[in-house]
Amino acid sequence: MSKFLIRGGNRLSGSVKVDGAKNAVLPILAASILASEGTSVIEDVPWLTDVETISEVIIALGAEVRRESETVLHVDSRNVKEWIAKESLVRRMRASFLVMGPLLARMGRARVALPGGCAIGARPVDQHIKGFQALGAEVEVGRGHVEARVKGNRLKGTRIYLDIQSVGATQNIMMAAALAEGRTIIENAAKEPEIVDLANYLNAMGASVRGAGTDVIRIDGVESLRGANHTVIPDRIQAGTFLIASAMTGGDVYVEGAISNHLKPVIAKLKEAGIQIEEDVNGIRAIGGPGNRPLDVKTLPYPGFPTDMQAQMMALLTVLPGNSLVTESVFENRFMHVAELQRMGADIKIEGRTALITGVPYLTGASVTASDLRAGAALVIAGLGAQGETEVNGLHHIDRGYLKLEDKLRTIGADIVRVE
Ligand code: UD1
Numbered sequence: 001m002s003k004f005l006i007r008g009g010n011r012l013s014g015s016v017k018v019d020g021a022k023n024a025v026l027p028i029l030a031a032s033i034l035a036s037e038g039t040s041v042i043e044d045v046p047w048l049t050d051v052e053t054i055s056e057v058i059i060a061l062g063a064e065v066r067r068e069s070e071t072v073l074h075v076d077s078r079n080v081k082e083w084i085a086k087e088s089l090v091r092r093m094r095a096s097f098l099v100m101g102p103l104l105a106r107m108g109r110a111r112v113a114l115p116g117g118c119a120i121g122a123r124p125v126d127q128h129i130k131g132f133q134a135l136g137a138e139v140e141v142g143r144g145h146v147e148a149r150v151k152g153n154r155l156k157g158t159r160i161y162l163d164i165q166s167v168g169a170t171q172n173i174m175m176a177a178a179l180a181e182g183r184t185i186i187e188n189a190a191k192e193p194e195i196v197d198l199a200n201y202l203n204a205m206g207a208s209v210r211g212a213g214t215d216v217i218r219i220d221g222v223e224s225l226r227g228a229n230h231t232v233i234p235d236r237i238q239a240g241t242f243l244i245a246s247a248m249t250g251g252d253v254y255v256e257g258a259i260s261n262h263l264k265p266v267i268a269k270l271k272e273a274g275i276q277i278e279e280d281v282n283g284i285r286a287i288g289g290p291g292n293r294p295l296d297v298k299t300l301p302y303p304g305f306p307t308d309m310q311a312q313m314m315a316l317l318t319v320l321p322g323n324s325l326v327t328e329s330v331f332e333n334r335f336m337h338v339a340e341l342q343r344m345g346a347d348i349k350i351e352g353r354t355a356l357i358t359g360v361p362y363l364t365g366a367s368v369t370a371s372d373l374r375a376g377a378a379l380v381i382a383g384l385g386a387q388g389e390t391e392v393n394g395l396h397h398i399d400r401g402y403l404k405l406e407d408k409l410r411t412i413g414a415d416i417v418r419v420e
Pocket of ligand 1 (some may be wrong): 022023024026094095124125126127128129164165166167168169190194307308330331332
């Protein structure tokens with residue numbers, strides 16, 4: 001098992017470049033199987049384990065995926081014939097469920113294993129299923145999978161109101177509706193930048209998706225889609241992680257490629273804590289830290305504070321003076337990092353979905369374990385700021401979403417190594 005060894009206390013400084021967004025690539029690769037003609041060229045693809053998994057899922061369905069270079073993928077899905085997604089792969093990663101909508105639309109039927117529970121909550125797929133049913137599919141749930149079949153020739157456009165602004169359900173329904181007959185309107189849709197990126201790719205494939213990025217998305221179905229070229233948006237969560245890492249060490253880091261519009265709530269909170277932030281068209285710079293004022297942070301769907309930044313922000317709050325509050329309102333069980341931060345000397349109390357963090361002067365190095373991807377990032381941030389040596393275990397979680405994190409952090413001055 002590999003782990004990170006981090007010697008805390010180095011002030012981070014310099015420039016670090018952000019990769020393409022994992023959470024944009026996963027739905028885009030799922031959507032690529034909608035193309036019955038032509039091939040897709042997807043650029044700025046970070047070759048993360050989650051990206052490998054979704055590639056394996058679509059390869060098992062009959063797509064050809066070729067890596068032209070480190071960050072460019074070619075996808076040819078003309079020969080997709082299979083309608084059952086490989087269960088072992090789907091169980092490995094919840095986002096594999098995103099092939100359900102495209103498969104159903106392209107093949108007329110689809111079977112995908114239920115993603116099941118995971119470390120950060122129950123995460124059901126009821127809104128996805130409600131969408132497929134509204135589009136005219138017969139859906140059966142049982143024996144560990146969801147099976148859907150189109151009644152008649154094609155899915156039929158309709159109006160769908162989502163009870164929850166689910167990112168995955170919005171994406172799955174958009175992809176299915178792209179090949180449906182007539183117009184689909186998704187109300188109370190999620191508004192994340194990754195949804196806009198998916199809509200842009202679908203439109204490049206010949207779809208007609210309007211309104212992505214607002215809570216009403218209109219999709220006029222077309223008969224077929226073709227492969228298209230697309231460049232993935234920068235990863236706002238990775239960018240935010242570097243900004244907070246800089247703040248934790250009192251550093252001066254420029255995150256090249258970060259889009260400030262995608263990071264408004266994170267930037268606002270860092271400024272509120274007393275970090276100097278400079279934004280330009282090419283990136284964002286964070287100067288100073290860790291900050292001198294406590295914060296009140298509540299996670300919400302976009303454009304609110306992202307749940308995927310909650311753990312990293314909490315790591316910073318552990319050393320801000322006074323009492324900070326963090327309320328997790330997107331997932332019901334996303335405080336797994338708290339026990340690990342406590343091992344490093346953090347003063348945190350949890351009451352339901354809220355954590356009360358009382359700042360301590362400094363954290364101390366300890367042996368800690370990542371329970372999920374963003375919890376892992378939080379522990380790395382904590383280790384960078386802590387006194388002494390921190391050992392972070394559970395790197396397979398971190399590798400799902402951060403490409404060579406230790407190399408990137410070393411280029412801006414961190415003392416971090418991976419040991420096997
Ligand atoms: C996506 C992101 C994930 C992020 C999350 C919220 C990807 C690959 N993953 O996950 O990193 O943390 O958005 O920003 O993009 N829910 C239901 N029923 C459903 C679907 C969701 O109750 O049918 C609930 C979930 O349990 C959760 C909330 O809605 O409490 C938000 O989930 P959702 O937006 O769907 O997250 P994902 O798309 O799985």
